[in-house]
Amino acid sequence: MTKPTDLTLYTASVPNGIKVSTALEYLELPYKVYPIAFSKLEQKEPWYLEINPNGRVPAIVDVDSAGEKTCVMESGAILLYITDKYDPENKLSYPFGSKEYYEMLEWVFWQVGGLGPMQGQASHFLRYCLSDNPDVQAYGVNRYQNETRRLMTVLETRLAKQKATRNSAYLVGDHLSVADLACLGWVLFDTYVGIESSEFPLLEKWQDEISAMPLIKKGLDVPTEFRIKQVAKDPELLKQASAAGQSWIKKGGEAEKK
Known part of the structure; x- marks a missing residue:
């Protein structure tokens, strides 16, 4: 390689x-x-x-x-x-032109265009919304949490199909690919946006098994230790994370206006 x-x-x-x-x-x-x-x-x-x-x-x-x-x-x-x-050996991909290659592209683009933006907005309205109008926050949370759940249902359905037709535990083909990693980065933040992973049994098993792989675990801890699951379940840590996020979002917004 x-x-x-x-x-x-x-x-x-x-x-x-x-x-x-x-x-x-x-x-x-x-x-x-x-x-x-x-x-x-x-x-x-x-x-x-x-x-x-x-x-x-x-x-x-x-x-x-x-x-x-x-x-x-x-x-x-x-x-x-x-x-x-x-990745010439296709450890995280599939040969160019193969059916699996284009399925991999489908799920990477699906995540980039759907799961990421929708879940990102769910996180914003639930944790970082700076509006003084509670109706604005409530509308945003409801809208984007529901859409995130719908998208996670799409993943749950995909995993069920993969298991039934290919006896595979991954989103594409028979091994881990960047399609899985693209989605994993977001699914791991499910509790942080108020969605319990237990709502999606196959998705919960999928994220737990991939996250437990030693090399994946090492990557999750870059650049700092991955602690979002602990943070989401600890009221004080969650409060601190929300305050920090609100601060840099406000600063960023002001800088972009200039």
Whole structure:
């Protein structure tokens, strides 16, 4: 397998970030980590916007042996870049042109366009909403929690079909792929958005089994220890996390207005 010469991941302990760190660890690729400090609005600084013009995480910079630099933003694009360039054995992917390859793309794009944005809004209204109007927050929570549940039902149904038709525990084909990792990063935050994983038995088993894989566990702890399950169940930790999120969202909003 070709290995990166100089690969840096710019990330934080958020769903989109751990999608990429788990992929890098599972493929056992060498890389450096640069933790982005949201509290300091580091993601808005000019140097970082040169890497990721959207001012979000994650992003990667890949410098080859000739010194050629490639910057990639957007977690879905990064996952595909990593597997296209560094996964010739298809440990986390499927051969280009195969049926499984296009199914993998379907679920990566489904997550990027659906589960991530909807669950992200559920998290915002439940944990970070700064509106003084309680009706606004209540509407947002109801709207996006319901949509997140619907999307998790789609995943539950997919896993049931995979088990019945392929005897597979994964979203695509017969082994773990970036389709699973794209969704895992978000499903692990289910309790944080007020959804109990026990509502979806197959999805609960799926996330527990994948998270227990040693290399995946290592990736979840990048750049800091993964503790969202503990935080979601501890009122004081949850209060602290919500306050921190509200603070940087407010700062970020003010900076973007300028």
